[in-house]
Amino acid sequence: MRFSMLVAAMLAALSAPAAAQGDDAYAPARAIVADIGKIVTPNGVQETFEVTLGGARQVANVRGSDRDNPILIFVHGGPGAVEMPFAWAFQRPWEDVFTVVQYDQRGAGRSYPLNDPEALAPTMTPDRYRDDAIELIELLKKRYGKRKVVLMGHSWGSIVGLSVAVKRPDLLHAYVGVGQQIDFRDGERVGMAWTRAKALAAGNDEAVRAIDALAPYPDSGPFTIEQADGWRKYAMPYGSLMYNKPDLKYYFQTARLSPEYSEADRQAWGKGSAFSVTTLWPRLADVSYSDVTTMQVPVVFLLGRHDYTVPSVPAANWLAKLSAPTKKLVWFEHSAHMPMVEEPGHFFAALLRDVLPLTGTKATK
Secondary structure, three states, X not given: OOHHHHHHHHHHHHHHHHHHHOHHHHHHHHHHXXXXXXXXXXXXXXXXXXXXXXXXXXXXXXXXXXXXXXXXXXEOEOOOEOOOOOHHHOOHHHHHOOEEEEEEOOOOHHHHHHOOHHHHHHXXXXXXXXXXXXXXXXXXXXXXXOOOEEEEEEOHHHHHHHHHHHHOHHHXXXXXXXXXXXXXXXXXXXXXXXXXXXXXXXXXXXXXXXXXXXXXXXXXXXXXXXXXXXXXXHHHHHOOOOOOXXXXXXXXXXXXXXXXXXXXXXHHXXXXXXXXXXXHHHHHOOOEOOOOOEOOOOEEEEEEOOOOOOOHHHHHHHHHHOEOOOEEEEEEOOOOOOHHHHOHHHHHHHHHHHHHHHHOOOOOO
């Protein structure tokens, strides 16, 4: 869940070098990354294709060293913050034990230019994104002849993923929440209070005044991305997105090396991010799973101890009260909102130890 001010930072990091050097400056590096990441195993899968979900054309990317492995579908955050162009930097080990699916949601990334934004906007509701994910799961099961599916939701995508797990547990072997959102208004309250306390301790009177001026948000009044950005722009330098890493310039440039994204794709991604988060954010104000106390599918939460972009403590408290076939909370002590990037080894170890066994699959063959 990176929001519009983070999209602006990302675009600044991406566009300046491109304007100065041209897209071809990165072509040799992308070729190296593509060659290193190429799936060469006899039963492997590496493909990108277009699907129509709920009437909207969307792009999916599937990678894995053995197509007989369970499917792991990553539901990206934002809204509109696609993970496909970043995945090359952390996902490759996952592909030895899962068939990993990244997809750009309606209105986002490579999917943005495939649809008319004006026609798409009214369809952009939490329920429609949930049903898109359900359609995708059913499509992938048929395409690859699989019954074992793990759904991983990150940030905004964790609301999509959790809603799928509540509505259609029969489709899943496990649900994995990363940067898990439970209640949007409560998450905003916790994050704002933490940021204000950090600013107060640092003597940042400007930040304190700006956060106070947002009232009555998030409890009432307009619920827009401008209010969300109004406190997050102060939170990120304190490490709310990545622990002890206030400068994310190089992280945002990771996408320049992605074999999956051209310069045109990156430009579309920026437009789609702004469109998605502006359109969808007001519709999220009252989204809450606080009243869900029982689930019919195993649940694993992988949470950064220092996450205050989507505060992790409310998610941990919710999981503690949840009744499920099995449940597991894994803390990443040196991570905030991006543990798969911040602690990739520990994250992969958690997938092997706590997620893969839920599919009945062993880590070694």
